[in-house]
Amino acid sequence: MSLFSSHKPADQAQWDNFGVDWVVHYQFEALEISKAVDEFESLLRDLDDAHLETQVRHGHGASLLVFIRVPSAHLGSLVYHSRVKDWLYGIIHELPVGDDDTIADADTPAESLRSVYHAVTWQKKLGGAHITPRHGRWKNVASAFPLHDQAANAELLRKWSRTILLTAEDLDSIRALFGEKVAFYFAFIHSYSLFLAFPAAWGVVCWWHWGSYSIPFAIGDCLWAIVFVEYWKIRETDLSLRWQVNGVGALKVTRTQYVWEKEVRDPITGEVVQVFSPYRQFLRQLLLVPFASIASLALGGLIVATFALEVFISEVYTGSLKGYLEFLPTVIFSLCLPSISGLLNSIATRLTQYENYRTQDQYDLAQTAKQFVTHFITAFLPTVLTAFVYVPFGARLVPHLNIPSFQGKAPADMPRDFSVDPGRLKQEVMYLSLTGQVLSFGEEVVLPYVKRVALEKWREYRTRQAAVQNRRRVSQGTSQVLFDDPDESAFLSRVRNEAEADEYNVHEDTLEMCVQFGYLTLFGSSWPLVALGFLVNNWLELRGDFFKLSLECQRPPPIRADSIGPSLQGLEVLSWLGTLSTAAIVYLYRDGMAEIRVSSLLLTLLLSEWAYLGMRFAVSTGLRKVLSRTLRREAAKRYAVRKGYLKATASEGSPPRGKLRVRFRGRVSVFTSATDPPSPQSDEVLREAMLHTERRFWSRRPNQVLEDGVRIIRALGQGGPKIEKEL
Amino acid sequence: MSLFSSHKPADQAQWDNFGVDWVVHYQFEALEISKAVDEFESLLRDLDDAHLETQVRHGHGASLLVFIRVPSAHLGSLVYHSRVKDWLYGIIHELPVGDDDTIADADTPAESLRSVYHAVTWQKKLGGAHITPRHGRWKNVASAFPLHDQAANAELLRKWSRTILLTAEDLDSIRALFGEKVAFYFAFIHSYSLFLAFPAAWGVVCWWHWGSYSIPFAIGDCLWAIVFVEYWKIRETDLSLRWQVNGVGALKVTRTQYVWEKEVRDPITGEVVQVFSPYRQFLRQLLLVPFASIASLALGGLIVATFALEVFISEVYTGSLKGYLEFLPTVIFSLCLPSISGLLNSIATRLTQYENYRTQDQYDLAQTAKQFVTHFITAFLPTVLTAFVYVPFGARLVPHLNIPSFQGKAPADMPRDFSVDPGRLKQEVMYLSLTGQVLSFGEEVVLPYVKRVALEKWREYRTRQAAVQNRRRVSQGTSQVLFDDPDESAFLSRVRNEAEADEYNVHEDTLEMCVQFGYLTLFGSSWPLVALGFLVNNWLELRGDFFKLSLECQRPPPIRADSIGPSLQGLEVLSWLGTLSTAAIVYLYRDGMAEIRVSSLLLTLLLSEWAYLGMRFAVSTGLRKVLSRTLRREAAKRYAVRKGYLKATASEGSPPRGKLRVRFRGRVSVFTSATDPPSPQSDEVLREAMLHTERRFWSRRPNQVLEDGVRIIRALGQGGPKIEKEL
Incomplete structure (x- = not known):
């Protein structure tokens, strides 16, 4: 690219950070x-x-x-x-x-x-x-x-634009530049994209042979999800040991906002510990339940209303301006969403503050967990409604939407023989996987880049004009500090831009990948090619995210972490829900909605859930057995260190001292x-x-x-x- | 008691082990x-x-x-x-x-x-x-x-016969006498019996108010099972840290029987490690699946046949000798069971040997896991058949048992209006909880005791007679070594008895408790008083097991362990199956078998399973939050040790040396x-x-x-x- x-390497001088x-x-x-x-x-x-x-x-x-x-x-x-x-x-x-x-x-x-x-x-x-x-x-x-290390960033981007796979050294480089928390995200998206190769290939095969809603793809997809989640758990431990951050949450310092009940001198360590009853904290955390319920109701109600209105207009309404009115509900929804999301987020922030976490880490995790709830609802509820309510039961439900007073027409005008297109689910999934991902990439990476460049140009132009006008209006000394030294000016303008840039939020990017994973496991069976689309998207997404991180955001403080955080639990829940959803979709849609029996559907769900639980146990046991190398290596390392220490003390009587380094x-x-x-x-x-x-x-x-x-x-x-x- | x-304390001299x-x-x-x-x-x-x-x-x-x-x-x-x-x-x-x-x-x-x-x-x-x-x-x-420390054993038995609860010191004493593996079993039965107090009390209340099959007891019972299993997981970690055995499996030595593929010098530690591919071992472990299937089929078939025959004779057959014939199937079953169990166990042992574990620990665990399968089938299958096949569908199935050629009577003689007594499940559970437990206690503790004492008396009698006859038949030197010194004779006869005694198998006792837990969770709702029976039984069981361990078995080598082993997974599976079984029993039996609908039953199962998964997550999160004290204490201890070490090296330049102890x-x-x-x-x-x-x-x-x-x-x-x- x-x-x-x-x-060019000659730019290197311009990228120097002046030791700042x-x-x-x-x-x-x-x-x-x-x-x-x-x-x-x-x-x-x-x-x-x-x-x-x-x-x-x-x-x-x-x-x-x-x-x-x-x-x-x-x-x-x-x-x-x-x-x-x-x-x-x-x-x-x-x-x-x-x-x-x-x-x-x-x-x-x-x-x-x-x-x-x-x-x-x-x-x-x-x-x-x-x-x-x-x-x-x-x-x-x-x-x-x-400040960003521009040379190293450019080097990495250049390297990745020419390769398909990241190496372990690439991840180590990200860790070296941005710290473990960011590196964990890139390791995650990389592992996930590699794993996507299987459902992508299997999807093409299954689509070719059996089309949509095929049982082989459904089984492969669910198994894949289980294997990936279990693999990632091990991979995460592996990385946390490789990067020596396992259990790093324990040594994080106390947040300034932390309120403690009493200070206790620990009888064992002798350190003063600030204590807040974990029992009370757990009680406060339970407030997540009403919060999630309210958020679900608020967002769910809005989505259902929009959905009903849209269906009503597009499939039932036959009046004038239909072409424009069809878009009206979505427009209204899009207009309302930010304020509702903002409200929910502010409630979530207050809740998290009230829960009173000792470290910034725990605080972030709790806040992210709450964002999960709202994210998942907005992302999945519309498709869930399409798949399990609108298409199967639409023919029975839609006639009830007919409100004569609203429309001013007699009920007799309604199309009595209304039927729902069973292909609608597939279309929705296709739209979301292809156009949706491309649009979101543009919104996330390209648009801010264009805006930023335009703003910079405009500012430069105005500054140059102002400089000409103002040169004589200030004293000598002030002029010296107000106008940049030519040697520094490139550096300073770069720093000014970085100062104005956004902070990078790694949780949001992780969440985006979780939503994608959710789409694949929940609705993948309705269009097996969806994984292929995601695979292509993720090649770009990985590089786009790094582009955004290195050029459009402030360099994040290199915080340590030993996991991708609560997203892991999200993935587990999604792989479980995915099994249920896939089983239900395949059961409902495979024969084109012919003869649905509630008892068979429930039996399908129950059996698929048992299969899920059994497979998860087998996969986690097997993987842990086969991939236990890292853990053993870690134990061996500790053993070697202790052995060496023992030898050193035995021969010298004192551990070796380090030499001074400059x-x-x-x-x-x-x-x-x-x-x-x-x-x-x-x-x-x-x-x-x-x-x-x-x-x-x-x-x-x-x-x-x-x-x-x-x-x-x-x-x-x-x-x-x-x-x-x-x- | x-x-x-x-x-009396004067016996102490007699209990001396002569420094052996x-x-x-x-x-x-x-x-x-x-x-x-x-x-x-x-x-x-x-x-x-x-x-x-x-x-x-x-x-x-x-x-x-x-x-x-x-x-x-x-x-x-x-x-x-x-x-x-x-x-x-x-x-x-x-x-x-x-x-x-x-x-x-x-x-x-x-x-x-x-x-x-x-x-x-x-x-x-x-x-x-x-x-x-x-x-x-x-x-x-x-x-x-x-050799047993008779004085300490007697002291502990005497103490426990006077108290209801064991203290942490009692568990520490067991650990001090018999090692951690045995101590973990006693800690488990003690925690479990304490927890039983809740379903016992709640069972009495529910039985009083609503009788059998009540929803409140069912919910309480399932919740209790989840809480207990999650509590025990934390308690186990707690104890393993208290006894400093956490992760002790890593340092166990290689079994003599272990076959390795190659010896590799570990690049990190420099030690020579014997390697057997974990992948191949996992493949071999997969043989557990056909083994479990065959065992299930063999035992299941036998049980179903016995059951069918018993039902046939007791409820359908009306010929002569009915009173005796009724017991025939059970007698045949009991006669076949040991040889079938023996066969399955020998297959299991071969499988475990083939799986080729490096340490005795791993070997024992794998062997116990296989015994689980056979134990659970023999213990639960009869009651499962009663609860979910015989009582609900008996009226439809039993008439098919009528084989004219076997009975020599015309089908017309059969009672056409055959109906099954819905109280049969309750009776079976009552029998198992009361008489069953008492009988098994007698079989396990009392009978061997009586046998042992009788054998000892008889041997003493014969020895004395033989001594009189043989005194002159051997040389002076030989007589000196063949006849005991009077000072030693009490000690030697005790040692001879210990040499002939059985080895204590802690896994079997643990398994017995798991089966009891399984009864309570699977079928407890059919007779809520069952928990009370178990509670009383366990008071005796705990002491009986210690009695058996200290007086009827050889003192086991004090092996270390950091868990009760695979039983923990068994408990988890049982608490899950228990939720499903309880939901099904309550649904089926509450209205006396009136109007059973398959779809409602399946919905009940599905909802109860979701409730189980949700509750387990909430309980484990909450408990870990509230009971995290030990883990924090452990971290604090390590911190203190390292801090102290740092101080010592800083001031002295070398760690403090220990003084010689005698x-x-x-x-x-x-x-x-x-x-x-x-x-x-x-x-x-x-x-x-x-x-x-x-x-x-x-x-x-x-x-x-x-x-x-x-x-x-x-x-x-x-x-x-x-x-x-x-x-």
């Missing part, structure tokens, strides 16, 4: 200048207290960009202590060698960025600066984020082995040039930084409305 | 004397090579008892190395302090006996004597077992704190006397021991048949 391969580890985006548009100056001063003081170096530049509009760099010795110490903490909590089995003054070398950029993230966001008593964007004291901090310019290679090593000569020249600009960028001392910031605030805050209009 | 409280750690029972009845002498010599040599002290006495008949004692320094070293191995495999988190020469003090008798067990049975390259009873070189070794006479107290300390004076005298006899018992040197043994073999083996008849 030529779109991705146009980057983190950026804080401070907005003071709605603030008084004195207040803004105060806040800015305390921001700088807090960062300085946490041993972080800072520089300041202006952002888009009335905002400041505070650039943060962690001195390399301090960063090395943070990395080392983070590893010791991992060991204390049993995440890793090998005690990192060293003592309190050890400076460790991060294995991946994500590891060092995670330590930077902790230094910026952790509470002060834990050694951080406690900068919490959009919360409490820092509600004017719009965001705090690391980080070079705070940069670590993503790829363990580069495929084409750059020519050392040109590389040296380039590095020299980059080092020079970087040194200049960080040249201003702390009080000068403070001065610069205050000057920008005064210039933009006071004259803000004026200049803002022009910028 | 006066049966147990008659023991292990006993090997060698039988040479069918052997030539020279061969027997050779085998005995190599037995002594192997034991001596493994640094074990030996003494020899004659047993019942043509057999030798080889008494083994592990020198206390050697035992302490074994215990220490076993702990280091635990640490290496990640079973415990704290590295035991010490070095290669450390002598550790066992925490419990079970821990030291486990080391003795390893010293006796492990392969020579692992440092053991490799004595494998009834296998290979040692097929003439009838058994090898530790074991006193190889005895460790079972109870951490005795309730009534014995008076020191009389205790001292007693101890002095015991020490004296013990010293005399162990006074003979190795070559004297060999001489003694050879002499016994010559005396009993040659004149064996003669003397044996008289002894």
